[in-house]
Amino acid sequence: MTPLLQYFKKFSPLSKEAEKAIIEISNIETIKKNKDLQPIGHTCKTIYFIKQGVARIYYFKDGIDITERFFFENSIIARVESLFTGKPSRKAIQILEDAEIIAINANQLFKLYDSYPEIERLFRKIFESAYVETVNRIEGIQFHSAEERYNALLNEAPNVLMRVPLKHVASYLGITQVSLSRIRGHH
Amino acid sequence: MTPLLQYFKKFSPLSKEAEKAIIEISNIETIKKNKDLQPIGHTCKTIYFIKQGVARIYYFKDGIDITERFFFENSIIARVESLFTGKPSRKAIQILEDAEIIAINANQLFKLYDSYPEIERLFRKIFESAYVETVNRIEGIQFHSAEERYNALLNEAPNVLMRVPLKHVASYLGITQVSLSRIRGHH
DNA sequence: CTAATCTTTTATCATAAGATAAAAAATCAA
DNA sequence: TTGATTTTTTATCTTATGATAAAAGATTAG
Numbered sequence: 001m002t003p004l005l006q007y008f009k010k011f012s013p014l015s016k017e018a019e020k021a022i023i024e025i026s027n028i029e030t031i032k033k034n035k036d037l038q039p040i041g042h043t044c045k046t047i048y049f050i051k052q053g054v055a056r057i058y059y060f061k062d063g064i065d066i067t068e069r070f071f072f073e074n075s076i077i078a079r080v081e082s083l084f085t086g087k088p089s090r091k092a093i094q095i096l097e098d099a100e101i102i103a104i105n106a107n108q109l110f111k112l113y114d115s116y117p118e119i120e121r122l123f124r125k126i127f128e129s130a131y132v133e134t135v136n137r138i139e140g141i142q143f144h145s146a147e148e149r150y151n152a153l154l155n156e157a158p159n160v161l162m163r164v165p166l167k168h169v170a171s172y173l174g175i176t177q178v179s180l181s182r183i184r185g186h187h
Numbered sequence: 188m189t190p191l192l193q194y195f196k197k198f199s200p201l202s203k204e205a206e207k208a209i210i211e212i213s214n215i216e217t218i219k220k221n222k223d224l225q226p227i228g229h230t231c232k233t234i235y236f237i238k239q240g241v242a243r244i245y246y247f248k249d250g251i252d253i254t255e256r257f258f259f260e261n262s263i264i265a266r267v268e269s270l271f272t273g274k275p276s277r278k279a280i281q282i283l284e285d286a287e288i289i290a291i292n293a294n295q296l297f298k299l300y301d302s303y304p305e306i307e308r309l310f311r312k313i314f315e316s317a318y319v320e321t322v323n324r325i326e327g328i329q330f331h332s333a334e335e336r337y338n339a340l341l342n343e344a345p346n347v348l349m350r351v352p353l354k355h356v357a358s359y360l361g362i363t364q365v366s367l368s369r370i371r372g373h374h
Numbered sequence: 375c376t377a378a379t380c381t382t383t384t385a386t387c388a389t390a391a392g393a394t395a396a397a398a399a400a401t402c403a404a
Numbered sequence: 405t406t407g408a409t410t411t412t413t414t415a416t417c418t419t420a421t422g423a424t425a426a427a428a429g430a431t432t433a434g
Contacts, residue, residue: 061330068325081322084315117304124311128271131318134325135268138255141328142361143248146421166382174329179421181383333391353412366391368413381430392419400411 001026004049004102007074011129012122021116025108030100037093037101044082044089045106050075053099054163058171059091067172070096070160076126078106096164146175147183188213191236191289194261198316199309208303212295216288224280224288231269231276232293237262240286241350245358246278254359257283257347263313265293283351333362334370 001023008014014022028051031037037055038044048055050073057068057079068091071077082089083106113120140152150173153160160169170180188210195201201209215238218224224242225231235242237260244255244266255278258264269276270293300307327339337360340347347356357367 059326061326064330066330068322068329080315081319084319113308117307120304120308120311121300124307124314127311127318128267128314131314131321132268132271134318134321135255138321138325138328139246139248141325142255143251143253143358165380167380171330176422177382178384178423182421185383352410354410363392364412365393365414369391372413375434377432377434379430379432381428383426383428385424385426387423389422390420393417394415396413396415398411398413400409402407402409404405404407 001028001102003051003074007049007076008122011125012118014118014122015116018112018116018118021112022104022109022119025105025112027103028100029103031095031098033095033098035095037095038079038089040090040092041088043086044079046078047083047104047106047109048077048093049102049104050077051100051102053095053101054097055093055095055099055101056164056168056172057091057093058168065168065171067168070157070164070168070172072159072163076130080127080130096168141174146173146179147186149173150180150183188215188289190238190261194236194263195309198312199305201305201309202303205299205303205305208299209291209296209306212292212299214290216290218282218286218288220282220285222282224282225266225276227277227279228275230273231266233265234270234291234293234296235264235280236289236291237264238287238289240282240288241284242280242282242286242288243351243355244278244280245355252355252358254355257344257351257355257359259346259350263317267314267317283355328361333360333366334373336360337367337370 004026005014005019008019031053037048038046040059050071052073055071055077057071057077058065059068060066077093079089079091079093081087081091109119109123113123140149144152153169153173166180167177170177173180175183191213192201192206195206218240224235225233227246237258239260242258242264244258244264245252246255247253264280266276266278266280268274268278296306296310300310327336331339340356340360353367353371354364357364360367
């Protein structure tokens with residue numbers, strides 16, 4: 001659980017009791033490549049932390065598999081549009097590389113908010129930060145050509161291109177796989 | 188201040204003292220159309236609530252004015268990528284229709300979080316909800332043609348098209364004004 | 375190791391949207 | 405009200421990306 005506690009420290013300090021309380025509602029799981037960690041249609045009641053491996057959130061639009069986001073080591077995954085609304089998610093979480101993850105029970109976590117304001121504060125900050133990333137991503141999408149978006153990804157997150165099938169990168173960038181291949185071909 | 192308190196109630200209950208504490212750090216302002224409420228380059232230290240009027244967040248990309256989002260009555264505006272990071276914002280808030288707004292001092296608000304966990308919880312929920320909207324918007328952008336995005340806007344927020352210059356709608360949709368005009372022409 | 379499957383590239387053609395220019399319409403200021 | 409400015413539309417030409425098909429390459433299971 002150490003990497004998780006280290007991750008938390010970057011956002012907000014926690015007392016030993018608060019750390020213990022979170023650990024008590026968390027489980028380490030090992031998941032094989034290509035497995036769905038959470039399927040489409042289920043309400044998100046778990047917040048995951050990736051210790052090792054790669055994952056993505058994806059969904060289907062008109063029958064086409066679209067990747068919403070990739071996740072690597074030391075990051076939190078949650079389908080927030082379900083977690084924060086209680087509605088079933090149209091999205092799934094899939095493991096792309098054999099992974100070791102920590103699963104935090106969200107309902108129990110939210111209960112901890114009442115007794116540990118420091119935990120509520122920690123997760124407030126974690127999700128504020130995720131919100132900022134998402135806002136910045138919109139800026140990256142609005143008004144950039146596919147080629148510009150590809151080059152930006154190449155600069156900012158080359159690990160995505162090293163560790164993830166290009167077909168997923170294509171849908172993440174909002175283009176077809178064929179277009180991505182063509183763009184890459186322009187050297 | 189009543190509409191603000193009503194707005195809060197939709198997210199989380201507040202004690203009378205907490206309400207009072209927020210009201211003490213808030214001011215009502217009247218702003219004329221076309222004024223910048225907050226200019227580019229300033230660090231966001233205010234959270235606004237629109238009582239009446241329309242506003243947008245915009246920025247310049249390669250010299251071109253791009254609208255990130257529109258805001259109408261009974262909503263909260265903040266440039267979160269500055270508010271939550273303390274960095275200066277590359278974005279501005281502009282008033283598009285004569286407006287009456289409530290300005291909440293963010294630094295003072297964040298101090299209130301320590302004495303009023305209920306206020307921290309309220310704003311946690313407000314921004315969680317804004318985060319969800321932003322995630323959903325990415326889904327709307329990824330993999331839709333300009334025409335589909337226009338029609339979606341027409342359905343989901345016709346008020347945008349009634350109250351806002353089309354040139355701003357175009358950049359919001361990620362297309363040129365000329366393209367938007369062409370799409371509208373295809374009736 | 376081999377066959378089957380999945381992923382990526384290459385090629386061709388069609389189309390949506392960009393760039394530019396200019397006209398028309400609407401808004402604003404004196 | 406009138407002229408000036410801003411906004412929106414229309415037109416032409418160009419280009420990036422989609423759709424489809426097929427080949428090449430990589431991965432996986434037996």
